[in-house]
Amino acid sequence: MGDKIKRIGVLTSGGDAPGMNAAVRAVARSAITFGMECIGIRRGWQGLITTDFVTLDAASVGHILSRGGTILYTARSDEFRTEKGRKKAVATCKMLGLDAIVAIGGDGTFRGALELSRLGVPVAGIPATIDNDIGCTNYTIGFDTACNTAIECIDKLRDTMQSHERCSVVEVMGRNAGFLALYVGISVGATAVLVPEREFNLQRDVVERIRSARLAGHTHFMVVVAEGVGSAVEIGKQIHEAVGIEPRVTVLGHIQRGGSPNARDRETATRMGYFAVKALAEGRTNLVISTRDGGIVETPIEEALQMTKHLQMDRYEVLEAVGISKTHGL
Numbered sequence: 001m002g003d004k005i006k007r008i009g010v011l012t013s014g015g016d017a018p019g020m021n022a023a024v025r026a027v028a029r030s031a032i033t034f035g036m037e038c039i040g041i042r043r044g045w046q047g048l049i050t051t052d053f054v055t056l057d058a059a060s061v062g063h064i065l066s067r068g069g070t071i072l073y074t075a076r077s078d079e080f081r082t083e084k085g086r087k088k089a090v091a092t093c094k095m096l097g098l099d100a101i102v103a104i105g106g107d108g109t110f111r112g113a114l115e116l117s118r119l120g121v122p123v124a125g126i127p128a129t130i131d132n133d134i135g136c137t138n139y140t141i142g143f144d145t146a147c148n149t150a151i152e153c154i155d156k157l158r159d160t161m162q163s164h165e166r167c168s169v170v171e172v173m174g175r176n177a178g179f180l181a182l183y184v185g186i187s188v189g190a191t192a193v194l195v196p197e198r199e200f201n202l203q204r205d206v207v208e209r210i211r212s213a214r215l216a217g218h219t220h221f222m223v224v225v226a227e228g229v230g231s232a233v234e235i236g237k238q239i240h241e242a243v244g245i246e247p248r249v250t251v252l253g254h255i256q257r258g259g260s261p262n263a264r265d266r267e268t269a270t271r272m273g274y275f276a277v278k279a280l281a282e283g284r285t286n287l288v289i290s291t292r293d294g295g296i297v298e299t300p301i302e303e304a305l306q307m308t309k310h311l312q313m314d315r316y317e318v319l320e321a322v323g324i325s326k327t328h329g330l
């Protein structure tokens, strides 16, 4: 592959996130600005194996900035995890004349990108996942919109829980990370929040908090559970046995991944898309575009994959201090 990058491929991979389309648009349009061609690879890494592509010009990414999901489709490819699959992907890059790939997604997407870079295809990663669990970046595209979607749903749940003086157990996404659960929990004034990063103790984390809330005058309770902690239905049963109240359980599920991206996700995606292409145009490759202290930085992809991001446990302090206070029966 030549030194100067003339044609790039862009793909979205793994779980979709609101703002992925905004990133695709920014990559395609920035490519044109830098004098490159842009090819959309459909269905993530799988599309690179099966040569599933679409040419992206300025017009073909029009009117997608506000759309949820991803126009390029997304997938989790088992074949790409094999050496044979990755060799086929390299062959596709050669055949289409792709000098570099911009991969939009989460941790798994970047692992794939690293493998591809080791086979000689330059890559740039753009972090997009509602989990916000990528170590090298403060923020991942989609997180804010997903939080707002969950908040909107929980606010509605609260109305009916308040009317019936009930306890609600709400499961939000996050198999390995509690960022979504904790941010949402604080934002809805949850009675308790359970996250995978903190060992779960029913008595301490839920029963005592419901009891304190009741003693403080609360008549309804909101327990937010990240999916990685365990089944919300099961936790609801445990609450029933321990406290004697019968919670109503709601699993928000994939609704959290959909919807039109909000301002933060559109703006971040657009900036990240531009800076990914700029880096490639200026000869910097095999990196992940990250946000740090409000600005954009580039992190070498190998290093990025070794970085971990810890849930800020002092947010619990905030939750505990503000969530339960003396009320007047409301």
Ligand code: F6P
Residues within 6 Å of the ligand: 015, 106, 129, 130, 131, 173, 174, 175, 176, 227, 257
């Ligand atoms: O990674 C984002 C995420 O939404 C996780 O929070 C969740 O555990 C997972 O994807 C669900 O993925 P799937 O699309 O396989 O249901």
